[in-house]
Amino acid sequence: MTGLRMTAILAAITLAACDESSVTTPLEDTSDVMTATESSRDFGNWSAYVNALVTDQLSAEIASEDRITRSSSRAMLNVSVVSNASGAGLPAEVTASATNLSGQLRNLTMQEITEETAIYYIGETAITNGETLIFTINITPEGEGTQTLRYMQQFFAD
Numbered sequence: 001m002t003g004l005r006m007t008a009i010l011a012a013i014t015l016a017a018c019d020e021s022s023v024t025t026p027l028e029d030t031s032d033v034m035t036a037t038e039s040s041r042d043f044g045n046w047s048a049y050v051n052a053l054v055t056d057q058l059s060a061e062i063a064s065e066d067r068i069t070r071s072s073s074r075a076m077l078n079v080s081v082v083s084n085a086s087g088a089g090l091p092a093e094v095t096a097s098a099t100n101l102s103g104q105l106r107n108l109t110m111q112e113i114t115e116e117t118a119i120y121y122i123g124e125t126a127i128t129n130g131e132t133l134i135f136t137i138n139i140t141p142e143g144e145g146t147q148t149l150r151y152m153q154q155f156f157a158d
Contacts (some may be wrong), residue, residue, distance in 0.1 A: 037110065042148050045085070045141075048137070049138065052076060075133065077108060077135055093138075100132065101131075106126075132154040
């Protein structure tokens with residue numbers, strides 16, 4: 001990924017955090033669930049950074065390069081695993097699923113995208129307007145144990 005490409009992705013993520021898609025719906029037990037207002041969790045030697053957005057917020061160029069379907073009815077989960085010592089991206093096994101508030105489960109196929117010292121794990125899923133998804137993300141960096149985090153976000157399609 002070039003610096004310009006990284007800037008475009010970060011701009012799309014920033015815009016996503018400013019619109020209605022960052023609104024969340026409360027659940028009975030949200031004590032361990034990260035919301036759209038949180039973006040990272042520290043696990044000692046490394047941290048996980050998580051965000052999600054509606055894929056039509058990506059530029060056509062970025063979506064094409066990363067084989068992401070641009071649509072107002074698709075969401076993209078983005079996970080980065082970063083060394084707390086060096087700030088560099090860490091290779092990891094990342095799996096994810098999404099569950100809506102009706103309990104419907106969707107497994108995401110995560111793809112690894114590498115740019116210089118950054119590594120991103122991206123997965124997509126279909127969404128409906130106003131749908132809240134709770135992503136369950138399992139992360140196993142090389143040489144480390146598996147950590148699970150949950151991330152919740154509500155999406156609004158145009």
